Amino acid sequence: MSRLSIPSVDDAPAASKPILEAVKGQLGVVPNLFRLAAQSPAALQALTGLNGALSKALDVKTRERIALAVAQVNGCDYCLSAHTYLATNLAKLSPDEVALNRSGRSGDVQADVAVRFAAKVAAERGHVGEADIAAVKLAGYSEAQIVEIVALVAENTFTNYLNEVARTDIDFPVVRASEAA
Structure with missing residues (x-):
């Protein structure tokens, strides 16, 4: 059971309700993460604003690969x-690719560089070396895309930390960080 309350859309603060309705319109449901964040309209607005802005960063497959790598690093x-x-359902990644992503890798050569970099940024809390930056650039990522990778790591780290603090009830098919991918 979650350690912090997860309000229903109806019980959320008034300032959060329009944002939750927008999430429902986009996803068809309001996942527990968003209802949890709704307790603070400012936090919910920050989360959905960052999420919306970063939906234009890189491509959906790479964004999901990075999210998986960061979630595994953060447990x-x-x-x-x-x-x-x-x-698997939106980005259409295979189970083998998901397993690789959880280990900080990808079967796609281009994406592998971004996922490895993102996992290292998360694990090292941003303390990456010159060689790490050079590898991402050599793979063809622009400096703007490097900034986007770091932003995706930060967005996912926020949701990872919030869910770990709250021990948010999982409303998806359960996957455990402690279990091999």
Whole structure:
């Protein structure tokens, strides 16, 4: 059971309700993560604003690959569950690719560089070396895309930490960080 309350859309603060309705319009449901964040309209607005802005960063497959790698690094079962579902159903990634992503890799040569970099940024809390930056650039990523990768790591780290603090009830098919991919 979640350690912080997860309000229904009806019980959420008034300032959060329009945002939750927009989430429902986009996803068809309002996942527990968004209802949890709704307790703070400012946090919910920040989360959905960052999420919306970063939906234009890179491509959906790479974004989901990064989300899986970061969730595994941070040990977040909620986000691993959500992003495994999204990766397979929205981004159409194979189970083998999802397993690779969880280990900080990808079967796609171009994406592999971004996922490895994102996993290292998460694991090292941003303390990456010159060689790490050079590898991402050599793979063809622009400096703007490097900034986007870091932003995706930050967005996912926020949701990982929030879900771990709250022990948010998982409302997706459950995936555990402690279980091999």
